[in-house]
Amino acid sequence: MLKQLAYSTALALVLAGGAYAQDDHDHDAEDVTLYRVFVGDHAEPSVTAFDLGEPDNRWTFETTGQNKLYSVENGAAVVAVQSFDDAVNFFTSGVSLHAHGDHSDIAVTDPTAIEETLTGPRPFHLIDHDGKAVINFDRGGYVEIVDTHALSEGELVTSQLQQARAHHGYAAPIGDLWVTSVASDEPVEGDAAPARIGLQPINADGSPAGDVETCTAIHGEAFSGAYLATGCQEGVLTVTEGADGLEFEMLEYPEDLPAGQSTGTLLGSKVMQVFLGNYGGDGLVVIDPVDEPHFRYIELPFRRVDFALDPTNARFGYVLTEDGSLHQIDMLAAEVAQSASVTEPYSMDGDWNDPRPRLAMAGDEIVLSDPNAGLVRRVSTETLEEVGTVEVEGMPYNIVVVGGSGVDHEAGSDDHDHAEEGHDHDHEDDHDTDEDHDHE
């Protein structure tokens, strides 16, 4: 089939070339794989970007505070949320990938800082879904909705959605509706945060579109397939778009899970309809929103520092524990498949925001920041062995990776020798490889 596709593609190109281009040998295309890493420093208000394969291609951007980084719009843009300094900065990543059925196009330029920023009281969670990056302002009582396509073109286009009461929460679009986390209306002392009690469907203008679904201490949210999942004290609440509005289902924690724990951080696979969540500090749960058992528990040897799902090979997730070991999680077997030591220990005692490593995925590598060593480490997903390090000034902390593989129409356009070859490739690994890009 691939041969046939390549043939028909080449044929169409030759035919089109005659009609639209003077000389189709001018238009060479190359298969390109490029991963670009963005790292936020722990102490300094700065973001460093570099190309993983060529770390001398390096850029530094100043911001206002410590940056938590998110990649949006299939990695075309990066958002830097500065919770402690009430600011949000935006970057074009310089790497855009566009899927066209059997292949992706990749275009690579320098990353740029978008001049416009957002300010507001305590921006925190960001959820990227359906072309919108939705940033909760925990002390503002609203979310800012950022158009990620415009962002990828360097423009900041936003709108706001009001919540009933300011709280540490989130809002997310589902079909034509939205859901927002909801805080209790009980009074609180001083500037203490109100208790969080549930999730409510709302319209795009903020008016209620249904009752509050109970989800005590709601925290953590992710999309996978047709589902949004969110963590609660009593279980994991799922939401899908049904024929008549949104459908909610509380998946209660089963009895065989350790008592007194819950899920507060969730990752959603872009390949299979499945979630990976924490369960307490030293457990993980593989959550299947449709088939039973909904929860499969994985006990970790130490407390979790950070975890990530592999968008290239969806069978696996990776978790770093405080002893400095990286564990490969088999999402189908719900077990640790292999482990290896990758950093010095980083105790989970102390503040959640103390400098500790963070993980991101780059094709067949795990890329992790090692703040104390001043390094970004590259680890093979196959062997869990280190395949390289990149020195980064200061204390590299929060990290995202953008990029992937595609066809670059600009590459080698002066090279007359490989015109046919350029179109003869087969596109096997051309899918979205960006972990933060939500399924649409």
Add this chain to the structure above:
Amino acid sequence: MIRSLITALFCSVISFNAAHAQDEKLRVVASFSIIGDFATQVGGDRIDLRILVGPNSDAHVYEPRPANAMALAEADVVLTNGLQFEGFMDRLIAASATEADVVALTENVAAREEPGGGHYHFIDGEAIFHAGGLDPHTWQSVVNAKIYVENIRDAFCEADAINCAAYEANAEAYLAELDALDAEIRASVGGLPEDRRVGVVAHNAFGYYEAEYGLRFLSPQGVSTESEASAADVAGLIEQMREADAGAIFAENISDTRLLEQIASEAGLEISGVLYSDALSEPDGPAPTYIAMMRHNTRTITSALAGDQ
């Protein structure tokens, strides 16, 4: 084939109790219901079949589950359509790490280009065409369906040589039924007047049926259901319907009818029944097998276009 022969020999000589090739069924995964039916016709009770995208479900936008990846992991043979029909499949196969033979059944089918597919790149002021995909709905021509069946027969024989004769016999009998079906459809459509051969469907799934049997279908959506039709698509379609004097509008089992109802009312037509495009019906429905599906579709199309409903 050599590998499975050796495995079979090894099992029968070394460990009679392990009962591999003879007693254990060939574990087959079919990506969607229509090729699931083909697999049943060829494999009969010699295979243990799992179908990923079931009756009335849309493979274009299917959200695969972990259980699907596990089914792939345990399979001996995986049957897919290919031509990007199952957008989820390649990555799911990678996730499953299956060692099964993965067979794209459209491998030697002559596929047509997706109408209006492809895109241009403007580089240094020149337009470079990047070809679009191929239309994956090849099963809508019975001539192509026969190629699917032959490919399944060959895949089963390769994976399970001991039962090859049975697969060959089943395939031969079924291919004869398909020949009869093909002749039947040609006769039915051939009976329609030339000026009553244009219909409307939701997504462009009937290109091979059109080309094979001499009809024309208009649709607001392209060959995938992934992207929604725009207002401009709908307006353009209604204009096209007037120009072509489209005689009937059909719902599809895999998609909801809201858009088509809107088009029907704007064009002053009623929806003339449901076509089974990308999935079979439930067992008690009108299209539980491929042959029943093609008969049902042909009957629905011809009676609506002939105007004798």
